Amino acid sequence: MRRIIAIILLLFPIAVHAYISPGNPSGFVNDFAGVMSSASKQELEGLLQDYEQKTGNEISVAIVQQLGDETVETYAVQLYKEWGIGKKGQDNGALFLVSVTDRQMRIETGYGLEPDLTDIESKRIVSNVVPPYFQARDWDEGVRAAVVGMISAIGRDYAPSANVARDPAVHAQSEFNIGDYFWLLIFVFIWFGSIFARSRSWWAGGVVGAVAGVIVGFASGAWYWLPVFIVFGLVFDYLVSTKYRDTFIKGNHGNIMWPLLFLMGGRPGRRWDKPGGGFGGFGGGISGGGGASGRW
Amino acid sequence: MPKIKPIWIIIGIVVLIVLWAWSGYNGLVSKDEAVVSQWANVETVYQRRLDLIPNIVNTVKGSAAQDEKIFTTLAEARSKYAGASSINEKAAAAGEVESAVARLLVIVENYPDLKSQESFQALIAELEGTENRISVERRRYNEEVQVYNVLIRKVPRNILANLFGFGRHELFEAAQGAEDAPVVDFEE
Numbered sequence: 001m002r003r004i005i006a007i008i009l010l011l012f013p014i015a016v017h018a019y020i021s022p023g024n025p026s027g028f029v030n031d032f033a034g035v036m037s038s039a040s041k042q043e044l045e046g047l048l049q050d051y052e053q054k055t056g057n058e059i060s061v062a063i064v065q066q067l068g069d070e071t072v073e074t075y076a077v078q079l080y081k082e083w084g085i086g087k088k089g090q091d092n093g094a095l096f097l098v099s100v101t102d103r104q105m106r107i108e109t110g111y112g113l114e115p116d117l118t119d120i121e122s123k124r125i126v127s128n129v130v131p132p133y134f135q136a137r138d139w140d141e142g143v144r145a146a147v148v149g150m151i152s153a154i155g156r157d158y159a160p161s162a163n164v165a166r167d168p169a170v171h172a173q174s175e176f177n178i179g180d181y182f183w184l185l186i187f188v189f190i191w192f193g194s195i196f197a198r199s200r201s202w203w204a205g206g207v208v209g210a211v212a213g214v215i216v217g218f219a220s221g222a223w224y225w226l227p228v229f230i231v232f233g234l235v236f237d238y239l240v241s242t243k244y245r246d247t248f249i250k251g252n253h254g255n256i257m258w259p260l261l262f263l264m265g266g267r268p269g270r271r272w273d274k275p276g277g278g279f280g281g282f283g284g285g286i287s288g289g290g291g292a293s294g295r296w
Numbered sequence: 297m298p299k300i301k302p303i304w305i306i307i308g309i310v311v312l313i314v315l316w317a318w319s320g321y322n323g324l325v326s327k328d329e330a331v332v333s334q335w336a337n338v339e340t341v342y343q344r345r346l347d348l349i350p351n352i353v354n355t356v357k358g359s360a361a362q363d364e365k366i367f368t369t370l371a372e373a374r375s376k377y378a379g380a381s382s383i384n385e386k387a388a389a390a391g392e393v394e395s396a397v398a399r400l401l402v403i404v405e406n407y408p409d410l411k412s413q414e415s416f417q418a419l420i421a422e423l424e425g426t427e428n429r430i431s432v433e434r435r436r437y438n439e440e441v442q443v444y445n446v447l448i449r450k451v452p453r454n455i456l457a458n459l460f461g462f463g464r465h466e467l468f469e470a471a472q473g474a475e476d477a478p479v480v481d482f483e484e
Contacts, residue, residue, distance in 0.1 A: 288433060
């Protein structure tokens with residue numbers, strides 16, 4: 001038995017991608033290693049928030065305990081992509097990554113900021129400005145110096161006019177959120193439910209499911225939705241066909257209504273299809289390896 | 297239950313197949329284009345490195361004039377890249393540029409006065425950033441190629457791929473000795 005398990009385990013290739021995400025960002029300043037004081041973290045957070053509102057540029061700080069098997073360059077580019085720093089399409093972001101045990105840091109620049117925060121300016125920050133602070137284990141001042149250095153490097157030749165997206169709703173709208181169509185879905189659901197329930201047939205739901213599956217499959221290119229929709233339609237039709245009689249003819253209302261009431265009673269103001277919290281996440285920007293790395 | 301005429305069933309099946317082929321074909325086209333445009337990104341960063349080389353050569357030449365051979369090697373590698381047309385040729389030529397740059401950097405090690413020049417350090421920072429960009433874009437190219445190659449081989453889309461002649465894209469394999477960006481490290 002044990003041998004069989006061992007063979008099965010051998011068949012599954014162990015993931016060689018060593019990048020392990022430190023987690024989701026909780027703001028512009030993310031101290032996963034817990035080395036910064038909360039006062040200066042808050043101060044920097046406020047500074048970067050304000051900077052984002054004024055210029056649209058998103059500068060983020062990530063302090064991790066260690067990089068694992070990755071180099072600081074590969075770690076930075078993957079973390080950058082995961083968080084999506086900068087606005088989508090403008091890529092006007094930058095990441096200051098610090099790994100405490102590896103004694104390495106990197107400024108990773110989004111595509112859009114490459115002309116403003118040049119590699120040479122980044123190099124100067126990570127090899128001249130910050131190391132003295134980190135050598136003295138003064139994390140607060142070191143990170144602060146890096147952030148200020150980045151902002152002033154960008155500011156030197158940055159004209160905050162054209163590419164400013166002040167309203168966070170503007171770029172939130174560009175994505176399709178199923179939550180926006182929630183009430184439409186509920187309506188369609190109830191509507192079909194009443195039709196199916198009144199019809200005696202059990203197969204009409206499957207036909208409608210097939211049609212919906214074809215539409216969805218065509219729209220998304222994912223054809224596995226087709227059988228899913230057919231089965232769902234059949235089950236749905238079967239359920240309402242039997243329950244409808246129970247509920248509305250025999251007067252047993254509580255049975256079918258409570259799940260709908262549960263769905264309708266969602267807390268207002270909170271999007272059920274989006275993670276909550278004060279920080280809305282970054283804008284979906286991407287970087288291409290620009291920037292500079294340094295040690296201390 | 298009313299009887300459904302067989303003709304409608306056949307029409308239904310035909311419509312389904314046409315819809316499937318349509319969206320499947322479009323999916324192949326967009327993945328194929330993703331590979332092509334990612335290769336364009338790779339070429340952009342290759343070009344960035346080529347543009348940088350004359351600056352480095354000019355800075356180095358003054359101090360390291362006796363190591364003349366490396367400059368001709370670099371020039372040859374550059375013109376070879378300029379003359380390359382296919383992806384494989386370009387990748388090979390870029391590999392030669394890469395190893396020539398690496399050798400140049402080794403030579404520079406012998407000239408401490410050069411290394412301490414601020415203008416040279418700036419160029420090296422620029423070169424480091426460029427090499428890192430190249431490795432990032434190359435990795436992304438390979439990722440796109442992999443997505444595409446898996447797509448065209450999977451059942452049932454492989455039928456479409458064969459029908460419309462979607463061939464495999466080659467993964468980028470770095471030339472010998474050029475798997476990693478040349479190490480630029482002056483902080484001994």
